[in-house]
Amino acid sequence: MLRTHRSVRRAAAIAAGVLTAALVPALIPSPAQAWAPADTARxxxxVQMYTDGAQCTANFVYTDSADNVYVGYAAHCAGLGEATDTNGCAAKSLPLGTPVTFNEGGSLLSEGTVVGRGTLAYSSWLTMQKRGTTDPNTCAYNDLALVKVSSADKGKVNPSVPLWGGPTGIDTDGTAAGDRVYSYGNSSVRADLDLLSPKIGLSLGDSVNGTRWSHPLYNVTPGIPGDSGSGFLSADGKSFGTLSTLGLLPLPASNNIGDLDLELDFAKATSGISGLRLVNGTEPFKSIL
Incomplete structure (x- = not known):
């Protein structure tokens, strides 16, 4: 289908010392998530993500106030309709709790090797349908889902984008025509040809149909089925979008990128996930090839 944390002092009196010692466990915050080294993280x-046989690509890593770890992809990756069913306020979708796997080496012949597991924890499509959202631009372009990584696999996660590094934050002011953008797609259609995964593109402006919800752009190698959900970085390494749809008119073979700032704000307000936030990469952003 085509449509990315978390210490104490001594008292003089014995009684005060005992009281302080008793309070220490309550004062120590939960430890920060220990990310796997970027060069060995799985x-x-x-990374490729499979949902009931459908393959998409992860965009960025997210966490919450309870130190749960999530990996994002497109909401339509859990959709049950055709590739042309792009109205998230009407299209059918698998339910929350659906198992999702993280895979390496998937192709048209095989799903490759499972390197981790998770469950669908948030879907903009399911949320908009539950809330009765009707704004056509929101319905068409709010296309973000979050997969909660299993506790057993959290130690395999690193938030850095392969090759590019980052993200360095979230872009909040959009892009201008001609701005360079960076991505990493991982479609199984390419048969695990890693040289075709890194992408450089050019923004075609800051909106589709006059809305900031979606940004049109051209990649040197266009996003194809299986790249859906992959994240896009701005020229300064900030995450600004997720791959949603293939543009046909008026810009043939362009890609429409959902605005991550708006998508994540919507998720924060509606998902019930406390403290939901993007995780910056552990590796510096570098715009090289």
């Missing part, structure tokens, strides 16, 4: 932005 679950990162760009």
């Amino acid at each position: 679950i990162t932005p760009g």
Whole structure:
């Protein structure tokens, strides 16, 4: 289908010392998530994700106030309709709790090797349908889902984008025509040809149909089925979008990129996930090939 944390002092009196010692466990915050080294992590932005046989690509890594770890992809990756069913306020979708796997080496012949597991924890499509959202641009372009990584696999995660590094934050002011953008797709159609995964593109402006919800752009190698959900970085390494749809008119073979700032704000307000936030990469952003 085509349509990315978390210490104490001594008292003089014995009684005060005992009281302080008793309070220490309550004062120590939960430990920060220990990310796997970027060069050995198995679950990162760009990893292949399979949902009931459908393959997509991870965009970025997210966490919450309880130190749960999530990996994002497109909501339509869990859709039950055709590739042309792009109205998230009407299209059918698999339910929350659906198992999702993280895979390496998937192709048209095989799903490759499972390197981790998770469950669908949030879908903009399911949420919009539950809330009765009707705004046509939101319905068409709010296309983000989050997969909660299993506790057993959290230690395999690193939030850095392969090759590019970052993200360095979230872009909040969009892109201008001609701005360079960076991505990492991982479609099984390419038969695991890693040289075709890194992408450089050019923004075609800051909106589709006059809305900031979606940004049109051209990649040197266009996003294809299986790249859906992959994340896009701005020229300064900020995450600004997720691959949603293939543009046909008026810009043939372009890609429409959902605005991550708006998508994540919607998720924060509606998902019930406390403290939901993007995780910056552990590796510096570098715009080289």
